[in-house]
Each structure stands twice: as structure tokens, then as C-alpha cells.
Amino acid sequence: MCGRYASSRRPEDLAGVFEIEKWEPEETLEPDYNVAPTKEVYAVLDRPLKDADDRRPVRQLRKLKWGLVPSWAKTPEGGARMINARAETVHEKPSYRRAFAARRCIVPADGYYEWVTAKDERDLEVEGKKKRPRKQPYFVLPADGSVFAMAGLYEFWRDRTLPDEHPLAWWATCSVITTEAETAPLAVAPAEGPRTLADIHPRMPLMLTPDRWDAWLDPAHTDVEDLRSLLAPPPEGLMRAYPVSTAVSNVRNNGPELLKELEGPEEGTLF
Numbered sequence: 001m002c003g004r005y006a007s008s009r010r011p012e013d014l015a016g017v018f019e020i021e022k023w024e025p026e027e028t029l030e031p032d033y034n035v036a037p038t039k040e041v042y043a044v045l046d047r048p049l050k051d052a053d054d055r056r057p058v059r060q061l062r063k064l065k066w067g068l069v070p071s072w073a074k075t076p077e078g079g080a081r082m083i084n085a086r087a088e089t090v091h092e093k094p095s096y097r098r099a100f101a102a103r104r105c106i107v108p109a110d111g112y113y114e115w116v117t118a119k120d121e122r123d124l125e126v127e128g129k130k131k132r133p134r135k136q137p138y139f140v141l142p143a144d145g146s147v148f149a150m151a152g153l154y155e156f157w158r159d160r161t162l163p164d165e166h167p168l169a170w171w172a173t174c175s176v177i178t179t180e181a182e183t184a185p186l187a188v189a190p191a192e193g194p195r196t197l198a199d200i201h202p203r204m205p206l207m208l209t210p211d212r213w214d215a216w217l218d219p220a221h222t223d224v225e226d227l228r229s230l231l232a233p234p235p236e237g238l239m240r241a242y243p244v245s246t247a248v249s250n251v252r253n254n255g256p257e258l259l260k261e262l263e264g265p266e267e268g269t270l271f
Contacts, residue, residue, distance in 0.1 A: 002176045002205040005112040006033045018044045023061035034254045037083045041066045045105040046217040068175035069157040070095050087179040087231040099153035107152040111141025114201045136265040137248050143187035143240040150205040151177040179206040188240035207234045
């Protein structure tokens with residue numbers, strides 16, 4: 001699962017990391033410490049430049065809306081629900097398989113948030129009790145502080161109710177691919193609480209290591225089985241996780257303070 005993440009790096013920094021050839025200054029986004037579905041996000045993709053004579057793919061940093069809308073969709077309403085695609089089935093699901101074959105991207109992040117529920121409250125959920133569990137959020141990021149490169153897909157959707165020249169006639173959207181969470185020990189674990197990513201949540205965004213970036217982004221790479229091999233989980237022991245304030249649970253809250261590491265889970269949210 002990936003329902004919220006942080007993205008604070010500047011385009012200039014991302015350009016150096018991903019060897020970006022093209023990005024438009026007017027598409028610059030402000031640092032966002034609480035990225036939620038339907039927001040505009042950065043994505044790295046290889047695609048020929050529009051109206052260029054040279055049709056070679058160009059490494060670009062683009063601004064996309066998080067929540068994929070398939071090109072064949074009649075309306076964009078379903079995009080908010082299509083923020084994640086499962087690595088195990090992305091190649092065969094109608095909503096994702098075309099993008100998987102030709103429109104793949106990397107969604108750069110500082111790290112992602114995930115919420116864990118205390119065992120006693122989780123038991124109440126299983127029993128069907130009405131009490132709403134209070135979940136402790138954790139921030140998950142590469143232990144070495146590098147960019148968290150999430151595997152993603154992107155699509156273009158045409159709003160047929162608008163004329164061609166209208167600035168909103170085309171929607172550019174994306175989805176993040178998820179995989180099973182690691183069961184190996186975290187590289188850096190909290191003093192108390194989860195020891196693995198699977199202890200926090202059974203799913204996690206699929207992080208692509210740099211050796212897979214070029215093959216993943218290459219639009220000429222269309223062999224489904226080869227592409228599926230790129231979705232193998234990254235090596236174990238690369239991640240750390242730590243508890244953060246429950247303020248991140250409210251999408252209206254946004255600022256670097258959301259990334260502050262707590263000494264332990266907040267009161268009432270014991271792991």
C-alpha cells in the first residue's frame with residue numbers, strides 16, 4: 001500500500017540523480033511533506049519531446065496527477081481509487097496493462113508513510129467492534145538517505161467535453177506499483193515497535209534500485225516477462241522506519257515537522 005508520501009527534493013536535485021534532460025520550470029512543485037492521492041506529483045519518464053523532429057526518448061521530469069485514469073475511461077472519477085497497482089498482477093489488469101507495456105515511470109520520494117494498528121485495537125476490528133482504531137504512523141525511507149524511487153505507470157486521458165486548445169483537455173496521471181512488504185529486519189528499526197516492514201503493513205511501494213532505472217523507463221522495452229523481472233523486490237536491509245506524529249493523518253497538515261522522528265509511538269497508539 002502507498003497512500004501517502006513525502007517529496008521535498010528540488011527539481012535541480014532530481015535532475016542530477018536521474019540524469020534528467022528536460023524539465024519545465026513552470027512545472028516546479030513546492031516541497032510536499034504529505035503527498036496524498038489526486039495531488040500533482042513529480043514523475044521521471046522517457047518519452048519523445050512533443051513536436052520535435054528527433055523522436056528519440058528523452059529523460060524528463062514531468063508533473064502528473066496521482067491516481068491513474070486509463071485512456072479508455074469515460075470519466076476521470078475512478079482515478080482517486082487507482083493510486084496503486086499490484087506488482088503481481090499489473091501486467092494483466094485492464095486498467096494497467098497498456099501502461100505497463102509502454103508508459104512506465106519512476107515516482108521519486110523522500111519516503112512513504114504507513115500506519116500500524118496496536119494489536120488490541122486490531123483485534124477489535126476483527127471482532128467487528130465499532131471502535132475506530134487509532135493508528136500510529138511510521139515514515140519509511142532508504143537508510144542511506146538516497147531518493148526513494150518508486151516504480152510507477154502513467155497514462156494520458158482526453159476530456160472529450162473540452163476543445164483541443166483547452167489547457168485541461170488532457171489529463172496526465174500516474175499510479176505507484178506495490179509489492180509484498182519485506183519480512184527481513186530493517187536496516188534501522190525503531191527502539192520499540194516494528195522490526196520489519198511487514199510488521200507495519202503487508203504491502204509496500206516497490207523501490208527500483210538505480211541499476212534498473214534505464215530498463216524500466218525505456219519505452220522500447222516491451223517484453224512483458226522481462227519487465228516483470230524488473231519488479232522483483234529490492235535487496236533486503238536497505239530501509240529504515242521510525243514513528244512520526246499522528247498529525248500526518250490529516251492531509252491538511254504539511255511541513256517538515258511531519259518527518260520528525262519520535263522517541264516512541266504516541267500515547268494510545270502502542271504497537
